[in-house]
Each structure stands twice: as C-alpha cells, then as structure tokens.
Amino acid sequence: MDLIFATRNRHKFEEVREMASVYGIKLKMYRGPREEIQSDKLEEIAKHSAIVACTALKRPCFAEDAGLFVKALHGFPGPYSSYAFKTIGNDGLLKLMAGEGNRGAEFRSAIAYCEPGSRPVVFSGNVRGYIASARRGSGGFGFDPIFIPIGGDGRTFAEMSIDEKNKFSHRAKAFEKFLKWYIQRKKA
Ligand code: IMP
16 A cells, blocks of 8 residues: 655654554655745645645645744744754744743644545644753654653653654654554555
C-alpha cells in the first residue's frame, strides 16, 4: 500500500515513514509547490495544502501543518511558527523568554487527508512541554533544540532519536490517529 505525504520537509517525512511501515504502508514524498495560506488555524492550513496537492496529483494524499504555542507569549508563534523560525529562530525565541518563569509550551499538529472529489479529513495531535533555557541537541529540526516534552527525562526533542521523539510528538499522535482511520477504511 502506498501513501503520499505532500511535504517539502524531509524531517517530517522521516518521522512518519517509520510509523507507516509498521502497518505495511510505503510512504512517498511529494514535493509540490509551496503554497501555504495565511490562517490562524493549523487545520485550515493543512486542509488547503492537502487540497492543492491532491488537485495537482489527482491522487489521494495528505499534508501536515504544525506549530509551537508558547504560553507566556500568548500562543506565539503558533500558526506563524515557520516565519518565526526563519526570522528570529531558536535564539530569538529564547531571548523573548529571558527571565520568564512560565516556560510552558505546546506543539500542535494537524494532518489533512484528501481524495480527489472529496473534502479533506483532519486529524490533530499535541504534546505539552517546556521551553529549555538554552539550545540542546543536534537532531531534528526547527524548534526541537529548545523543546522539552512533559513525561520525558528532561532531554529536548533534538537530543532524541526519531523513535524517541515519536513516543511524545504532536505529529506522531496525529499520524497514529490518521493511520488507524485509514487502515479501517481500506478494510471496509
Ligand atoms: P510547518 O508550517 O508545519 O512546516 O511548521 C512550522 C514551523 O514549526 C516549522 O518551520 C518548525 O520551525 C516548527 N515545527 C513544526 N513541527 C516541529 C517539530 O516537530 N519540531 C520542531 N519544530 C517544529
């Protein structure tokens, strides 16, 4: 069984590829044109990306949108995480958090699956954690070096292997929901 993930992000692809293979699903990456709508809802962004890719491919596929929501910053950068990462990056976010006692944060993911002629179906996942006091680790991508998940051993996502990150991550949770739904549907 093949399934297409419309993404230009190799890290995201690697994270979910392992999970899909456990269910006998071979994941393929579709690096379509990057055309992201501006919205404050991850679900809407993911849906739009899935529709664009599905229309171009004329085949079923899924897309994902994710973001880091920091409590002390009233949810910033949230849906603007990509822009915030490109502009201020991890160091900029750490500066915004300097002296801040409340380090609570959350990663959220929305995965939208679309078939030609149908409306997309969305699956969500989140992981709560803390913003570290400094960057740690060299794995992963984006804000991984500054995010410590609750329930872990204090390491940041960037200090974990993909398998370890998948035990906690927002993306793994959303993808697990999607996979279960997708497999049931194929059986029906
Ligand atoms: P995107 O729009 O879904 O590609 O995600 C927006 C931004 O959020 C990315 O550029 C990353 O900086 C950040 N981000 C999303 N998911 C993760 C993650 O799993 N780890 C670290 N950063 C992430």
